[in-house]
Amino acid sequence: MQKKFAKKIIEKPRRQKSRDKYSRLRGMKDILFDEYKYWDIVVKKATDLAAVYSYKRIETPILERLDLYERATGKDTDIVSKEMYSFIDKSGDRVAIRPEITPGLVRAYIEHGMFNLPQPVKMFAFGPAFRHEKPQSGRYRQFTQFDLEIFGEESPIADVQLILIAYNFFSGLQINVQIQINSIGCKECRQEYVKKLVEFYKERGKRTKLCIDCKKRFLKNPLRLLDCKEDVCIEVREDAPQIIDFLCDACKDHFIKVLEYLDEMDIPYNLNPFLVRGLDYYNRTVFEVWSQKEEDDDEKNPARQSALGAGGRYDDLVEFMGGRPTPACGFGIGVERVVMKIKEKNIPIKEDEDFIFLAQLGDQSRRKMMKLFEEMNRSGFKVRQAFTKDSLKAQLEEANKIKARYTLILGQKELMDGTILIRDMESGTQEVVDYKKINSELNKRLNREEKQ
Numbered sequence: 001m002q003k004k005f006a007k008k009i010i011e012k013p014r015r016q017k018s019r020d021k022y023s024r025l026r027g028m029k030d031i032l033f034d035e036y037k038y039w040d041i042v043v044k045k046a047t048d049l050a051a052v053y054s055y056k057r058i059e060t061p062i063l064e065r066l067d068l069y070e071r072a073t074g075k076d077t078d079i080v081s082k083e084m085y086s087f088i089d090k091s092g093d094r095v096a097i098r099p100e101i102t103p104g105l106v107r108a109y110i111e112h113g114m115f116n117l118p119q120p121v122k123m124f125a126f127g128p129a130f131r132h133e134k135p136q137s138g139r140y141r142q143f144t145q146f147d148l149e150i151f152g153e154e155s156p157i158a159d160v161q162l163i164l165i166a167y168n169f170f171s172g173l174q175i176n177v178q179i180q181i182n183s184i185g186c187k188e189c190r191q192e193y194v195k196k197l198v199e200f201y202k203e204r205g206k207r208t209k210l211c212i213d214c215k216k217r218f219l220k221n222p223l224r225l226l227d228c229k230e231d232v233c234i235e236v237r238e239d240a241p242q243i244i245d246f247l248c249d250a251c252k253d254h255f256i257k258v259l260e261y262l263d264e265m266d267i268p269y270n271l272n273p274f275l276v277r278g279l280d281y282y283n284r285t286v287f288e289v290w291s292q293k294e295e296d297d298d299e300k301n302p303a304r305q306s307a308l309g310a311g312g313r314y315d316d317l318v319e320f321m322g323g324r325p326t327p328a329c330g331f332g333i334g335v336e337r338v339v340m341k342i343k344e345k346n347i348p349i350k351e352d353e354d355f356i357f358l359a360q361l362g363d364q365s366r367r368k369m370m371k372l373f374e375e376m377n378r379s380g381f382k383v384r385q386a387f388t389k390d391s392l393k394a395q396l397e398e399a400n401k402i403k404a405r406y407t408l409i410l411g412q413k414e415l416m417d418g419t420i421l422i423r424d425m426e427s428g429t430q431e432v433v434d435y436k437k438i439n440s441e442l443n444k445r446l447n448r449e450e451k452q
């Protein structure tokens with residue numbers, strides 16, 4: 001035993017390989033080349049929908065004052081108290097890397113006096129957010145949100161339109177989702193409910209059964225006991241009073257209208273009395289978008305599937321942050337989770353099929369093809385090349401790899417004859433055509449209108 005111990009001390013510390021030393025941080029992800037084809041369609045779908053519903057793009061800094069999130073997201077929320085990356089910068093300012101996009105947009109709305117614009121003001125942002133969470137599949141420490149917000153609109157139509165956008169977004173990507181929805185009322189009616197909830201948890205030792213986090217939540221934010229993901233807490237909450245029974249008339253009326261519109265628009269939803277959301281600013285409608293239950297999902301606890309998107313109404317936040325009273329609502333989608341879903345389900349993506357590959361043999365042909373490449377690119381053809389390669393075989397391999405539809409081949413003979421070969425990459429057939437007629441020949445084959 002002693003011998004072993006001595007050996008351990010004498011052993012030189014293992015040198016860390018520089019490859020490991022400089023590996024990326026836990027919970028951070030590189031997005032490599034091929035994955036971008038998924039990102040591109042997600043981003044396109046999101047921005048197209050934002051345009052359809054008249055949302056304008058906005059970007060705010062990733063670094064903001066720490067107290068923005070402490071006040072807006074909430075000092076006692078997990079996001080701010082446990083997960084946020086914050087530090088004191090070189091000027092001594094307390095700053096934070098954004099854990100979510102909404103507070104920055106609220107700040108921008110107030111700071112740029114957007115209450116002077118015709119209301120409602122609809123905006124969307126797209127970018128990274130950071131949370132020091134325990135990494136797992138679909139949960140990263142840097143992730144990307146597509147975020148939409150409406151400021152200055154109290155009508156339930158705004159809530160419904162947001163849910164509709166979320167629903168259209170996912171169905172457009174062929175992802176089956178279910179909307180989980182609840183109302184958490186306003187400050188007044190929630191107060192009454194929370195009192196009843198606390199009484200419920202105090203009865204017959206239920207409180208002692210809760211997980212460690214919920215024991216703390218019981219004191220700080222009892223509402224959050226309802227959406228804990230631990231089995232013990234799920235069991236205890238089963239008979240808890242439901243907030244829906246405590247809504248005041250105005251909140252009840254608002255929520256009923258939201259549900260009526262959803263019914264009318266044929267949007268399937270699930271009334272979920274345990275949905276309360278983990279951020280402080282919400283009131284009235286809250287919702288999450290879950291992927292439709294699959295065979296391998298956790299039966300007992302559907303909430304364990306991570307939400308693809310989430311949002312709700314936050315009518316008091318703008319005023320709470322120093323602005324004029326402004327009702328508002330919004331939602332955020334986790335782009336990595338959407339991309340994961342598309343890949344997981346093998347959802348077919350329409351790839352660009354009309355690439356024209358330009359191949360050459362010999363230096364003189366290469367020069368001519370390099371010029372042709374630029375001309376064709378300007379005329380709107382989707383051209384590709386591998387001009388640094390000499391062998392035709394290697395060039396055709398490249399053309400196959402990118403699934404080119406046609407390859408144009410220019411060798412010595414064609415150069416002398418003023419012709420060029422058009423090779424159909426699927427059938428392998430080749431045809432000699434007049435070099436001057438390349439564009440019209442290709443347009444004919446691609447059923448493309450000729451560009452003037």
Ligand code: HAM
Pocket residue numbers: 099100101102131133138139140141142143144145147148149307308309310311312329330331332333334335336337
């Ligand atoms: P959230 O529920 O914290 O809400 O996040 C919204 C979405 O971001 C989640 O549904 C999920 O898809 C994605 N997400 C969150 N954390 C991670 C993570 N660690 N890794 C990968 N994806 C993640 C908000 O952030 C609110 N600002 C939404 C909102 C906008 N409410 C009103 N307006």
